[in-house]
Amino acid sequence: MQRAVLIMFVAMSLIPSGDTAGKLMTSTMGVAPIFVAWSRFALGALLVLPFLPPQTFVLLKNWRIWARAALLAGGISSIQMALVSTDIATVFAAFFIGPMFSYVLATLFLREPVTLMRSLLVLLGFAGVLLVVRPGAGGDLGVLWAVLAGLFYGGFLTMSRWLGGIAPPMALIFTQLLIAGILTLPFGLLHVPPPTLPIAALTLVSAACSMLGNLLLLYAYRLAPATKLAPLVYFQLIAATLLGWSIFGNLPDTYTWAGLVLIIGAGLASARLR
Secondary structure, X not given: OHHHHHHHHHHHHHHHHHHHHHHHHHHHOOXXXXXXXXXXXXXXXXXXXXXXXXXXXXXXHOHHHHHHHHHHHHHHHHHHHHHOOOOHHXXXXXXXXXXXXXXXXXXXXXXXXXXXXXXXXXXXXXXXXXXXXXXXXXXXXXXXXXXXXXXXHHHHHHHHHHOOOOOOHHHXXXXXXXXXXXXXXXXXXXXOOOOOHHHHHHHHXXXXXXXXXXXXXXXXXXXXXXXXXXXXXXXXXXHHHHHHHHHHOOOOOHHHHHHHXXXXXXXXHHHHHO
16 A cells, blocks of 8 residues: 555656646747647657557547547647646646536436535535636636636546446557547647757656656556545645746745645545545
8 A cells, every 4th residue: 555655646746747847848938738738649659559458459449439538638738728827736726627527427427426425525626626716806818728628637537437447547548648649630730849959858758757647547546446545636736836836936826725725625535435
């Protein structure tokens, strides 16, 4: 269990690190967000390619696999748009509307059981997201992109539950990256940045951190029950806050801090109930 916890902490640090590399490219080097998203899919698929289980490519005949990958493509592209102008901690806080939206979708379409306590915790977490987004208070376009990314991700999570037993996790990861890369290919090629060494290095770091984070996440779930590891997913918010402060000098404002506390508290309590 201790090994799994350590792996989870590393994984939850790598994922926002990949987004930090993306933010450096889009906000300081003028790289198009869609190129960052596409390069992450393309390089991620290449990194996974040597580890594919048999019959992986058969999955490409299933329309549900394509729909799931399209949701991922929309989510990653949207979060890269959000990171252009908004600090990482705020983006991740708004993005965490995704698990709440997934709870609603899973209840409606997958007929997952509803409990009063978990429903109240979802509403509490949603209140935290509202504190971050603060609709009607001037509006931050980057935050709205982060919310859209969260909604895409909520749909992606629900589709992942629906397809959970259809293939090994490595096969699902490869197909989602390959298809998302195909769907975003025309836009990525239209916005290829100048071939400089810093951009090339950050592109590789962005893709590698994201892929390694997700691979370690799968490995951790093989070592310990998902119910025990689920609360550690919220460490992403802490890691994102630390990265934003150390690299960009950004710290959340008072309302965002309050929203972070509500989101993390509700998420931990909900994971504990599961």
